[in-house]
Amino acid sequence: MNSFFAVFSQHYSLDTLKSHVSRVRSSGRRNHIFSLSGTSSSCMASIVKCRNLSKNQLGGVIFGCTNNTKSECVTKKLFGLPAQHFSYVKNIEPGLPLFLFNYSERKLYGIYEAVSSGKMYIDSYGWTSGGSERTRYPAQVQIRVRLECQALSETLFKPTIVDNYYSQNHFLFELDHVQASKLISILTSLAFAPSVYTPKNSPKLLSAKQRFPLSIQRKETQAPEPPYFKDDFANSHDHFGTLGNSDDSLCLNGYNLLMEASLVNKNAEPEEKDLIHMKLKELARHRQHSAAAITGQSGEVTYMEDVDLEHETYENGMSTLGNRNNESPCHSLDSYATIAQLCQEMEELKAFKQEQTCKMGTLEKKLAEAELEIRRLRKVCMRFESVPETSMTIGASTGNETAVESPDLNELIFLVGGYDGVSWLKALHSFSPVNDVLKSLKPMSTLRSYASVAKLDEELFVFGGGDGSLLYDTVESYNPVNNQWTLRPSLNRKKGHLASATIHGKIFAVGGGNGAECFSDVEMFDSDVGRWISTRSMLQKRFALAAVELNGALYAVGGYDGIDYLTSAERFDPREHSWTRIESMSTRRGCHSLVAMNEKIYAIGGFDGIEMVPSVEIYDPRVGTWMTGDPMKQSRGYSAAAVLKESIYVIGGLRDNEVLLDTIERYREDVGWEITQKRSVGKRSFASAIVFHND
Template sequence: MGAGRKTQIFYVNGTQSFVPNSPVSSACGRNLRKDQLGGVIFGCKNATIKECLSKQLFGLPAQHFSYVKNIDPGLPLFLFNYSDRKLHGIFEAASKGQMSIDPYGWTADGSERTQYPAQVQVCVRLQCQPLSEDKFRPVIADNYYLSNHFWFELDHGQTRKLISLLASSAIGPGTYIPQNTMKWKTVSRSLPSHETSVEDEAFKKLTSEVEQSTQSTSRYHSPEVASMDADRDIQRDFQVVSTEAEQDEKSLVLMKLKELALNRESQNISFSDDVKDTPDENNLDSAEKGCLEALTGLEKREECPSPPFEYQCIIVQLMQEVKELTAFKETQTQKCRYLEQKLVDAELEIHDLKDRCTILESACNLSLEHEEKTVIQSSDQQHLDLKESLYLIGGYDGESFLASMDLYCPSLNVMKPLRSMSSVRSYASTVQLNGELYVFGGGNGSIWYDTVESYSPICDKWTLCPSLNQKKGSLAGAGLSNKIFAIGGGNGIDCYSEVEMLDLDIGRWIYIRSMLEKRFALAAVESNGVIYVTGGFDGNDYLQSAERYDPREHRWTKIANMNTKRGCHSLVALNDKLYALGGFDGDAMVPSVEVFDPRLETWMMGKPMNHPRGYSAASVVNDSIYVIGGVKFGENILDNVENYKEGQGWQEICTTVVGKRCFLSAISL
């Protein structure tokens, strides 16, 4: 456990959660950027879910505002009930994430400030059956930092999978509007006597429906009702809202007619008796005839013998409005057609540009293939066994920084040049995963990179990959569980403790739990499903400390300190043991070697190398450790290779094929 670190406790709508040995920022979320945020899960209990849905408001404690502020309208949201461990959805944000939209939400009587001020207004995108935890847990498995606690931030891949899973059990569409929040408009002026009885009956019927809806909502909000009853009530609310929406649409014209009629009556407008009461039907278009027929049918149902003249004027007004709406619709239709045509033209132009790019890429590939054939022919058609060889990547030869990549076979003392990287690169990190090599970070001596390249040994081809979130060098790397980890490093000014992870399924780098200490010029290695890091520079001094990351626990844990401060060193795994090789101890380059046995949890001094060296490269081939090049002291760059086998100690390989080289990377398949 890290010294001086405390357990952090936070609450989610009344439910306590804790994360041991973790800063609040890490406990509350994954620290995704706004463009990385695909969705958010909010929390509730049986006692608070009713208020979340009735107010259409979700909330979290204040420390969660670090990512709630990134919520924009339309972002998918989900609601997790801690009481029954079920996930409800699909909701979406109806506002931006803000602080204290309702300052007294989820309190007993509104006398206290809310404990959940990080809030967002919501609506329902698609009403679905809630998911039990065993169904949605595999989708967000990477978010679990304890057996029953998980981060609420979702990336785009997790959000799409959750939406797909929920949509498979959809029970209703549209935006959820609780019945007890609907407002009914009433006409302040009394209707004519022949309409009063009809309106009284309608009002009584409406009052009955509201009372029934209120009772239904009250039962749903009762904390003693089980989650299955809550789901059925929500579904019924959807059906009622849908039915009432259809009724409102049908009655809209009727309400407008009556309102205009009352206004006319209040103005006491008199009309001449010899004016023609009925408009000429021969001069009416189809829309006007429809309005006239609707009014005629209404008058028959209300047993009105004949409509007064002012009603006919209202009808003429409405028919004029219908004409204007029809003309407006036609104008909008023409605009839509124009935009659709522009879209078709744009797609054709994009297709033409893609064809041109394909032609240019083909021409470039032909040129590169010609260069590649020339390089291979100049190396006398050497065929080296990959299992007996290691790759040397980039670095510095004393005169210039290198973009080269070479295949070096120590047993034959032969080196074969391969295709170079897209740019010179030193102080970088290299990881092997699924038979391909990934090189990331580093620099050219004056600037640092955030670029990433992958190399296919089968095709002898480099491919650009998604870039890191920060430009950095002297970082460490490891590959594990189809993921690549970029660890620590710095930019010449700041030293980093941050860790980025590239998930090949998602296709982008995301931040995960940071290390316990800042580390620049550190070393890292993966062994038995766990990542180990050692030493480095924290901005003030070189470190003896070491720590490890277990992806199953999603956290870093301190392990025993080394016996010597080290930076710019190498770390390899051989026969389930870790070897820390050479490096800089704060005063000089050292030849010493330390061995860590995870079963004993201790570091032991091993046999030292023949030469002190740092900024060298090391890799394991056929149960042997090979250390290549590096800096001995000052600007003295080494051109030799040392080999170590258990029980045989260190032996120097006399070779001139590698030449002077430092700040490079070495890795074997």
């Protein structure tokens, strides 16, 4: 198991949740937990900031350099990144567009393309002083220049990849096809135009007469054309010219060949003249290939008929070449650039149209959901209008706030913090399952998710958790009588995904973790002492565990110990002041819920190290064994659960590691599990739930 979901990811966004979970599925191991800081420890693995695009989704990659390393990148035709980036560098295939970002200048260079697959240690000593040590950038790929362009300043390319920025000056290097295409379009417009200037005293080509064949069958190259060209550039092989070997990487459109020819010295050796002749012949082939692509010819290609190269000046040769194609090289270059730009714009229009179609479908779906919600709310309003005003009042006004009256407290489930699919919450809500009404109460002082909640002295205590990037040691309590929050003494250290229970007027905060390690610690809050006191630790480290009180004893069940998900469970008896093991569950589970009802303990859902599960196990302390209960209708973890009036309510959570749920399931012993039609809560995950019981 490579990750422990997005609660400990760098960004704490739902997109990051999905990307990390997809890596979880592809791995199958259970030996790491992600660190908030991106650093590793004995039981944790560092996070690499990346989008985790699949090979089909990857449209391009940006590599980094500085003024000190740029020259070596270009000279060796080799780009590299630190080893952690190999997770996506390995997806690079020949032909994939690449770009080079100079951190010193904050400029983007291109257009490059891969000529090898992404590999580790192509050059084990690259970018080091005299090869004295192993390279710090082993995730490497060999490259060639596709098109030389002016560098783009960050202000010009940032809007194109703005979604990749995770801070003011740092961005993710993976590009999807749309982003890569837009960058290519911008850089293409800034391409260095090849020179067509010929000196007045241009030398003559002295090689013997040669003729191109009148027509030949177009041959397949040994290396297949990269899929990227075929799919995204409408055979831009024909628009930009045939790509040569690595030594000809600057001759991407064919016209640089003319530059080389025009600058040959009069006294060139025969070998050089032959080479120039071959290049001019290759240019002619490229020109005809392009013409064939534009006119729709895909089979036979007719080349120039009778090109007499003997005793002709290079200037005349270039002129002949232009005349035979009824256009000058410069004019043809402009035409090809225009065609390439038009093709690119067509691709962008197609992508835009597809995106708009998806958005329209989403909006139509949301509109239908809104109409259903409006009808439901109308029914609720009609129900309340039919009830006398005195029985409708669930609070008394205290200034601008509304306080919940105590007679109604035992009809409500209180939901604390969490994530609603858009943002992390500091909200506190009261939820009435009977009327399907969600009421907003005074929010907490901070955003708080994956925290724990317990009841003490008729107040709700919320402690630990985090805001999506930071963990807390802070504690605050809520008084439902006056609808006010009060800051309380802090925990001994910052932690999240802990559990809690109240026993004999004392709150026990159990386990959890800080992103770098898992805890077995237990802290106890005594209101008479006014601080948190470290007490007897559990027998095992438990992160994302669940805990509950039953008959004066504290039960801690499941969780993650930094290596694996757990089936084990243990009980704390405050009279003996010790922890003892009880029988283990049959299913590994963390991020699950634990409630007590009718003298039994229910372990509900959670994550088993591979997937979210719907299974339920029931522990009867009188027998000392776990029994398999009826499974929920949906797999879910990170949900909130509470017992109200002989019913267990499981609210929201995550399904299949990535889908945020807005459904509520209810369990009764005589009925089993059923998905209710209650929708007032909406999507909610990483929240805590609690009820006020009659004493």
